[in-house]
Amino acid sequence: MSQVADLAAPIEQELLPQPGAASRWRDRLRRFLPPAIVFVLALVLWEAVVNIFHIEGFLLPKPSVIAATFIAESSVVFPAGLFTMREAVGGFVLGSLLGIAIALATARWAAVAEGMMPFAIAVNSTPIVALAPIMNQWFGITNPLAKMSIVAVIVFFPVMINTVKGLTQVDAAALELMRSYAATDLAVLLRVRIPNSLPYLFSALKVSSTLSVIGAIVSEYFGGSREALGVYISQQAALFHFGEAWSAIIIACLMGIAFYAILLTLERLIMPWHVSIRATDEE
Amino acid sequence: MNTVISVSGVSKVFNQGRDNRVSALESINLEIDSGEFVSLLGPSGCGKSTLLRLIGDLTSPSTGAVLVNGKSAAQARRGREYGMVFQQATLYDWRTVSRNVQLPLEIMGHSREQREARTQEMLKLVQLESFGRHYPWQLSGGMQQRVAIARALAFQPSILLMDEPFGALDEMTRERMQMELLRIWEQTKNTVVFVTHSIPEAVFLSSRVVVMSARPGRIAGIINIDVPQPRNFETREHPRFFEKITEVRECLRQGETNTHKGPPS
Numbered sequence: 001m002s003q004v005a006d007l008a009a010p011i012e013q014e015l016l017p018q019p020g021a022a023s024r025w026r027d028r029l030r031r032f033l034p035p036a037i038v039f040v041l042a043l044v045l046w047e048a049v050v051n052i053f054h055i056e057g058f059l060l061p062k063p064s065v066i067a068a069t070f071i072a073e074s075s076v077v078f079p080a081g082l083f084t085m086r087e088a089v090g091g092f093v094l095g096s097l098l099g100i101a102i103a104l105a106t107a108r109w110a111a112v113a114e115g116m117m118p119f120a121i122a123v124n125s126t127p128i129v130a131l132a133p134i135m136n137q138w139f140g141i142t143n144p145l146a147k148m149s150i151v152a153v154i155v156f157f158p159v160m161i162n163t164v165k166g167l168t169q170v171d172a173a174a175l176e177l178m179r180s181y182a183a184t185d186l187a188v189l190l191r192v193r194i195p196n197s198l199p200y201l202f203s204a205l206k207v208s209s210t211l212s213v214i215g216a217i218v219s220e221y222f223g224g225s226r227e228a229l230g231v232y233i234s235q236q237a238a239l240f241h242f243g244e245a246w247s248a249i250i251i252a253c254l255m256g257i258a259f260y261a262i263l264l265t266l267e268r269l270i271m272p273w274h275v276s277i278r279a280t281d282e283e
Numbered sequence: 284m285n286t287v288i289s290v291s292g293v294s295k296v297f298n299q300g301r302d303n304r305v306s307a308l309e310s311i312n313l314e315i316d317s318g319e320f321v322s323l324l325g326p327s328g329c330g331k332s333t334l335l336r337l338i339g340d341l342t343s344p345s346t347g348a349v350l351v352n353g354k355s356a357a358q359a360r361r362g363r364e365y366g367m368v369f370q371q372a373t374l375y376d377w378r379t380v381s382r383n384v385q386l387p388l389e390i391m392g393h394s395r396e397q398r399e400a401r402t403q404e405m406l407k408l409v410q411l412e413s414f415g416r417h418y419p420w421q422l423s424g425g426m427q428q429r430v431a432i433a434r435a436l437a438f439q440p441s442i443l444l445m446d447e448p449f450g451a452l453d454e455m456t457r458e459r460m461q462m463e464l465l466r467i468w469e470q471t472k473n474t475v476v477f478v479t480h481s482i483p484e485a486v487f488l489s490s491r492v493v494v495m496s497a498r499p500g501r502i503a504g505i506i507n508i509d510v511p512q513p514r515n516f517e518t519r520e521h522p523r524f525f526e527k528i529t530e531v532r533e534c535l536r537q538g539e540t541n542t543h544k545g546p547p548s
Contacts, residue, residue, distance in 0.1 A: 173373040176341050180367045181387045181438075182360060191386065195377040273377045273418050 058240045069243035070250060077232070077244075081251040084229035087144050088216040088259070091151025095212075096205060098152065099159030106160075107167035107193060108185075117164070124157035132219035142225040151215040155208040162204035166197025199274055202267040209259040217252055287442065287474050288315040288338055293347030295333055295500075306499040307333045311347070313493060313502065317441075320468060320475045322485035322492045324531065325538075330500025331478045332446055338476060339365050339444045351442070359442075363391060366435030366473075370447040372427035374419035374434075381406065381415035384434045391438055405433040408467060425456040429463065436471060443473045449484070458519075461487055465514055482535075486527045487514060494531060496538030503538025506531055 043063045049055070050062045057065065070077070106113035132150050139146035170192055178188045220230025229248055236244040267274075295308040308330040315321050323331040336342045337349055340356035351359035359365065374383045381402045388398040406412050409429040419427055428448055435443060449457045461484060468475060479485050485492045489508050496503040510523045518524055 171373065173369050173371060174375065176369075177367060177373055178390075179341060180339060180360060180365050181390045182363055183390045187390050191390070192375070195375065198377070271377065273420075 058242050061243045061246055065243050066246045066250070070247040073244055073247050077229070077248050077251045080227055080229040080232045080248065081255055083144075083225065083227045084147075084216050084220065084252075085213075085255050085259075087147040087228075088151055088212040088255070090144065091148035091216065092155050092208060092212040092259075094148060095152035095155030096159045096208065099156045099204075100163055100201070102156075103160045103163035103167060103197075104189075106164050107189070113164055113168070117161070120157055120161055124161060128154045129215055129218045132222040135219070136223055141223045144225070147216050147219045147224065147228075150219045151212045154211050154215040158204045158208055158211075159201065162200040163197050166200030167193045170196050198271050202263065202271070206260060206263050206267070209263050210256045213252065213256040213259060285317050286314045287317045287319075287352060288313070288476070289350045290314070290334070290338065291347055291350075293334075293337060293344045293349060295330065295337060295342070296345045299345065308337075308344075309499040309501050311500075311502060313505075315474060315476065317474055318472050320477065320488055320490045322477045322479055322489040323495060324479055324482065324485040324492050325495030325500075325503075325535070326497050327480065328500075329495040329497040331480075331495050333500065334495075335444055335446055335476055335478050338442075339367060363387075363438055364441050366438070366440040366443045368428070368431050368435050368443070368445045368448045370450045372419070372424075372431040374427055374430055376419060378419075379415065380411065380417050380419065380422070380430050383419065383430055384437050387434060387438045393438075401437055402433075405437050408436070408470065409433045409463070423456075424452055425460055428452065428460060432464070432467065436467070436473070441474060443468075443475045445475065445477045447478050447480070450479070457484070462516070464488065469513060482528055482531050483519070486510070486524060486531060487518060492531055494534040494538060496535070496541065501538075503541070504534040506534060 047062050047064060050060055061069075102116075106116060129150060131153065132146075135146040135149050139149065167189075174192055174196075175188065178192060183191070217230040217233070220228045221234050224231050226232075229252060233245050233248045233252075236242075236248065290311050290313040293308060293311040294306070297305045297307055311334060313334075323334055325331050333342065337344050338351075338356060340349075340360040343357075349356040351364060354362070374380075375386065378386065381399075384402045384405050385398045388401060393401070402415070403412070406415055409432055411426060411429055411433070414422065414426065414430075419430070422430065431448070449460050452460060465488060477485075477488060486508055487510075490512075492506045492508060494503045494506060495501065506527065508527050510518060510521060510527060
């Protein structure tokens, strides 16, 4: 029928033109070029400022010095980074699994949610790294579990709160439809509540990924294994080895970015339908 | 004709026993025959949506009973007798068009082959065969609503309940969708209960229009629409169509004045 063609036309047009490979590269270049230029300019400026004002190396080393130290020390900082990353990821997995599990329970039994949410929100806004010395006592200062448990507690609350939101803030009409299908609670959970909660969950996971790297490093400042990145940073800084400290900070920075990027990729793979992914030239 | 839906002595009170008590419906009696297209028409607040929700067992009456083929509305719902379409298409964002249509079939435990065959058939019925792999946000409002209709009919319910399904569409799309719906109705022979506040829409689509008045929600009159079937674009210019529109409008106005003259509640 021609009326259908009329309706369909604008949509087909929107979807059909796939950009060619060449124009896609041009788009990418346009997106990545400005930040790259800013980055290089910032390094040049930093180098120049240190040179012109004769800033002492122990206060602020030049980028060139940091780069040299980074290469020289890579056999130390990379393993240290991996060690700390294991704590961060371990705690992250532990905390988010626990958060998701509790969220599922609260979605099933509303009373649990009502009882727990005020406390969860309160705890979520307290600085949890403050517990680090206590965890060090509980698990032993060199035990990675001490750091993992800090990270787990940090991750737990945002993940739980967001997942509960996603599981419960479902469009009323969507639930009524399920009711009209005489769907079981389990079917509603699997087919409506859980998919609905994914965007909420992922925004919590993305925030938590960077938080968990911060949590692991900061809790190492309170003492930990000699292989740990946080311990390395605090020791090198205490010895005025700022080149080494900055090298480790670069590693920490890369870890945070890599973790975030992994979750971003996962999100895109799992929810190709979501609003945030429709416009690919954002973020 | 055999009665499919029978509403007898139904009233619905919201916030019973509180200050903000609202009597949404009062002493409603209505019988709907198999294969009929019945519209519930009235101003906002007349309880037309509530009546539809009572029939669909999305809410239960304060007094009276709704029977569907002699069973309670709850039994009918559990027996998957109702296909529902709301004002918003309420498609699930995370599912493609065809997986949206498949959803009720998944829940009802149909096999994959059955689901896919049925989905193809339904998308063909609403003329969206080539859009199965699209996501809802890629479709226009009218197309989304057609997917919602396909989904509602996928499991072959005998009754189609529609709550202002075209209310959010522009006038042109709306008229096209009305034609589509009639074409589908002729093929599927469903019993349709259709809520609207548009007089021409009710007259154009229905075999009977139930005119309702507000505060409290009551049936002001039931008007047989003997405009020739099948309806098409010429129907809208048929003299009988205009006569019926006038009759419905009169009935709505009388319902209104009766309300104002009625005893203060």
